[in-house]
Structures are given as structure tokens and as C-alpha cells.
Amino acid sequence: MTTKNHDIKLGVSLYSYQDNYYFHKHDLEGCIAAAAGSGATGIEAFAEMMMPEWPYISDRFVDLWNGWMRRYGVEPVAFDHFSDRGMWKNKELSDEELVERGKLYIRMAKKLGFPVVRVLHHEHIGRGISPYRLTDVKIVEQLLPLCAELDIMLALECHAPTTLHDPVHQQYLDMAERMGMPYVGLMPDFSMYEYCVSTADVGLAVRQGATREILEFYRNSQREAYFRGEPFIYEEIADQVEKMNPSDLDRNFIGRQNHMVGTGPESLEILEQYASKLVYCHGKFYDLDQDGQVDNIDYPKVIQALKKGGYKGYISSEFEGNRRMNDAGWVDEIEYVRRHQELMRKCLAD
Amino acid sequence: MGLQMRIVLRDILRKKSLKNYYLRGQVEGFQFEVFLANYRGHFLSTMEQLAVSIDDQPVPKKDILFCLNGKEFIVDDLKNQSNEFWNIAVPATIKVRKPGGLEKGTHKVGLTLVLRNPYLPKPGSSEPHSYIPINSSDEQFLELG
Numbered sequence: 120m121t122t123k124n125h126d127i128k129l130g131v132s133l134y135s136y137q138d139n140y141y142f143h144k145h146d147l148e149g150c151i152a153a154a155a156g157s158g159a160t161g162i163e164a165f166a167e168m169m170m171p172e173w174p175y176i177s178d179r180f181v182d183l184w185n186g187w188m189r190r191y192g193v194e195p196v197a198f199d200h201f202s203d204r205g206m207w208k209n210k211e212l213s214d215e216e217l218v219e220r221g222k223l224y225i226r227m228a229k230k231l232g233f234p235v236v237r238v239l240h241h242e243h244i245g246r247g248i249s250p251y252r253l254t255d256v257k258i259v260e261q262l263l264p265l266c267a268e269l270d271i272m273l274a275l276e277c278h279a280p281t282t283l284h285d286p287v288h289q290q291y292l293d294m295a296e297r298m299g300m301p302y303v304g305l306m307p308d309f310s311m312y313e314y315c316v317s318t319a320d321v322g323l324a325v326r327q328g329a330t331r332e333i334l335e336f337y338r339n340s341q342r343e344a345y346f347r348g349e350p351f352i353y354e355e356i357a358d359q360v361e362k363m364n365p366s367d368l369d370r371n372f373i374g375r376q377n378h379m380v381g382t383g384p385e386s387l388e389i390l391e392q393y394a395s396k397l398v399y400c401h402g403k404f405y406d407l408d409q410d411g412q413v414d415n416i417d418y419p420k421v422i423q424a425l426k427k428g429g430y431k432g433y434i435s436s437e438f439e440g441n442r443r444m445n446d447a448g449w450v451d452e453i454e455y456v457r458r459h460q461e462l463m464r465k466c467l468a469d
Numbered sequence: 470m471g472l473q474m475r476i477v478l479r480d481i482l483r484k485k486s487l488k489n490y491y492l493r494g495q496v497e498g499f500q501f502e503v504f505l506a507n508y509r510g511h512f513l514s515t516m517e518q519l520a521v522s523i524d525d526q527p528v529p530k531k532d533i534l535f536c537l538n539g540k541e542f543i544v545d546d547l548k549n550q551s552n553e554f555w556n557i558a559v560p561a562t563i564k565v566r567k568p569g570g571l572e573k574g575t576h577k578v579g580l581t582l583v584l585r586n587p588y589l590p591k592p593g594s595s596e597p598h599s600y601i602p603i604n605s606s607d608e609q610f611l612e613l614g
Binding site: 141143201205 | 508509511514517548549552554557558559585586590598600
């Protein structure tokens with residue numbers, strides 16, 4: 120879907136179709152076909168979810184995979200690496216073992232034609248929260264020579280509540296530069312640009328017993344602050360929330376969301392500054408409103424920043440609403456992704 | 470259990486899977502199939518608890534076999550199986566040794582199955598080896614035809 124004034128392509132993370140896979144409605148080929156049907160040209164996959172032979176991918180499977188790519192007119196764009204550190208009840212993988220595990224993903228990515236391996240570091244959920252190190256800078260350092268040999272780029276997922284210009288991320292880039300091996304780059308997950316809690320989260324919390332009125336008041340206050348162009352300061356509405364007599368569920372919900380969304384979306388100027396150096400993007404979304412907009416992320420502005428900053432690469436739809444809405448009934452992931460691709464195409468054309 | 474992950478969208482205990490199994494022409498016990506209640510698969514060494522009850526009677530651990538990828542594992546050996554991967558699209562078979570098996574009709578099958586999420590450390594925990602659990606337990610009335 121490349122047009123004249125940008126070099127951005129659109130993909131789908133098959134994570135988006137997890138219920139279809141789980142319920143045996145679509146197998147791996149069916150999910151690839153659904154992604155192609157949405158208009159996307161790229162596929163992000165993760166082996167632990169949908170590759171039946173994992174971790175022993177046979178040549179026979181590689182042939183099948185390549186055949187699907189050709190048949191559906193798509194290409195592999197990113198392969199997800201998990202840091203399964205806690206492999207045994209009383210023992211974690213050592214750093215050496217985690218490095219070997221990392222190499223397995225890199226080799227498999229190469230075998231399946233993926234140019235990028237997504238890596239997770241332990242601070243993607245926020246600083247100082249995780250007691251374990253996942254794929255940290257020491258481990259990435261040992262993976263870079265193999266990446267250089269096989270020409271595989273590691274994409275460090277930068278997730279809310281961290282930011283792109285967080286020192287947590289900079290140390291990876293500094294290390295790659297020191298080594299002269301530019302095979303790790305940053306990958307923003309659009310959760311960083313959430314300006315309010317999603318309707319999908321509100322719905323789920325209400326079904327679990329939280330108070331709709333309070334959660335909607337909270338969400339509306341976040342939205343109003345965003346559209347006024349001001350940071351959202353929870354303390355300014357805390358008194359009003361208290362007057363509504365919140366339950367523990369309501370308080371936990373608000374506490375969690377204050378941690379994730381904070382005072383509002385991360386800076387789009389920073390995104391624009393970083394854009395030309397980014398290696399991949401996750402087009403995260405949970406719900407779409409009736410106008411086809413993501414209900415809590417300003418996609419037109421986010422994509423504009425990437426375009427203006429000269430981002431070259433893929434943005435993949437990563438639908439996470441399924442897990443927030445499927446307790447209430449079937450969530451049509453395929454339709455959600457199709458509409459999301461439509462929105463991103465429109466944003467790119469503008 | 471506190472913070473945990475659990476995806477229950479279909480039956481964990483697979484309907485119509487309860488049957489007696491045979492060894493050398495004799496009914497050696499009964500078996501049923503189980504899906505993992507998660508969005509991704511895991512290595513068997515991440516299993517922390519596996520217990521079975523039948524008609525409210527707990528089954529002794531030594532009589533349980535967990536069968537996957539063409540292999541049978543005793544419960545105590547699961548913790549070592551860090552190379553056996555359980556894909557979410559593939560049910561595991563649980564065999565319970567019980568000479569003579571079960572009678573025809575409806576039986577209440579109880580399954581306790583808890584795994585570790587090996588990439589999701591429990592936030593803020595100071596305990597060693599603490600990860601967010603995945604609860605894949607279930608209880609169903611299954612028909613043995």
C-alpha cells in the first residue's frame with residue numbers, strides 16, 4: 120500500500136486473531152488469509168501461539184509457510200520473541216540459556232523469512248516492577264553478532280507506561296553503536312499514545328462489578344483534557360470521584376489506568392524525531408468507535424507524525440480488544456482488523 | 470490466588486472425550502482430553518499443579534498420566550519437561566489408571582491445572598520464582614457412552 124509521499128506499509132499481528140485460532144475457527148493458514156483479506160501485506164507471527172511444531176520448525180513447515188506467503192500475497196515482517204525466563208519451578212533460565220533461547224528465535228526468524236525479531240525487556244510493564252530481567256541489554260549484546268551474521272533486526276518493544284526517549288531504551292542503542300552492529304532498534308507500541316482508557320476496558324470492568332457512572336466520568340475527564348490540549352491531572356477530579364462513592368473495584372481500575380495512561384499520550388514531537396530510526400511499529404487498539412476511529416488513540420496524528428518524521432517500515436495492527444470483550448460474547452476480530460486497516464490506509468493517504 | 474490469567478471461552482475439559490482405555494484387552498482405566506486455557510502455548514515444565522478428581526473422589530497422583538506429543542508423563546516428571554511444548558490448538562489426554570474403568574453414564578470430572586506464565590513475573594514480588602499463574606482448572610459433567 121505504498122503511495123507517493125511515504126514509505127510505510129501495513130501488516131497484521133496474528134495475535135489479533137487469537138480467539139479465532141483458539142476456537143478452531145481459523146487455523147494458521149486461515150489467519151494469514153484473514154490478514155491478507157484486510158488489505159495488509161505483512162504478517163507478524165508468534166510461534167508459541169500458532170506454529171504447531173514450535174520449537175522444532177521443520178523444513179516441511181517452512182515450505183508450507185512460504186507457500187502461504189505466496190498464495191496470499193503477503194510477506195513475513197516480524198517474529199515475536201518471548202523471554203520465558205521461568206522455565207522451572209525452582210530455577211530460572213540462566214543468562215547463557217536465555218541467550219541460546221534468543222538465538223533459536225533469530226535462526227527461526229531467518230528460516231521463515233522474517234527480517235525482524237520483536238524482543239521484550241522486563242521494563243516494558245513499567246520501571247522497577249519486575250523482579251526478573253528478561254531480554255535486557257546484556258543479553259541483547261550477546262545476540263547482536265548472530266543478528267549481524269544473519270541480517271536480522273531486533274525490535275525493542277516500547278510500551279506504555281515507558282516512552283521512546285526513556286533512558287531504559289537508549290542504553291540498547293548506545294551499546295549497538297559501541298559494537299558497530301546496528302541490529303537493535305526501537306519499536307513503539309501505540310499504547311504509548313493512549314489519551315484515555317478504552318471503552319473495552321470500561322465495559323469489562325463494569326461486567327466485573329465496577330460502577331459504570333464512575334468509570335465513564337473518569338474516561339470523559341481524560342478525553343476532555345486531551346481535546347483541550349491539557350495534561351490530565353487525576354487529583355483535579357479525585358474529589359468528584361470520591362463523592363460518587365467508589366468501590367474497591369473502581370479504585371483499583373482508576374489506579375491501574377493512572378499508571379498506564381498517566382497524564383495523557385506521550386509526545387508526538389518525540390515520535391516524529393525518532394521516526395526515521397524506528398524499525399517497526401505496533402498499531403495497538405482495543406476498540407473502534409462508530410466513525411471508525413480507535414476510541415482512545417489519535418491515529419490520524421500518530422500516523423502523521425510517523426510520516427512527517429520519515430518512518431520507513433511496517434505498522435501492524437495489534438488488536439487486543441478480544442481479551443477485554445470476549446467475556447460478553449464473540450468478538451469479530453477479523454472485522455475489527457479490517458476496519459483498523461481501513462483507518463490506517465486513510466491516515467496514510469491524508 | 471490473586472492476580473492470575475485465565476481464558477475460558479470453550480470447555481477446558483473436552484466434551485465427548487471421556488472414555489475407558491484398554492491395555493492388553495483389559496480396561497486399564499479412563500481418559501479425557503484437556504485444552505490449555507491460555508492465548509499461547511507453554512512448555513510442560515511450566516506446569517505447577519495437576520490433580521484430578523472423579524465423582525468428587527480425588528485420584529492418587531501415581532494413577533495420573535499426562536499424554537502429549539505421543540508421549541506419556543507421570544505427574545512428578547512434568548516439571549522436567551522443558552522441551553515438550555503444549556500448543557493451544559492441541560488437547561492433552563489425561564489417563565487415570567483404574568482397572569475396570571468407569572461405568573457408563575454421567576461422571577463429574579474435576580481438574581486442577583495451574584501453570585506459570587514464565588515471562589510475566591509477579592509485579593513487585595520479593596519472593597523468588599514468582600510468576601503470574603495461568604489457571605486452566607475446570608469441572609464438568611462428562612458422559613461416558
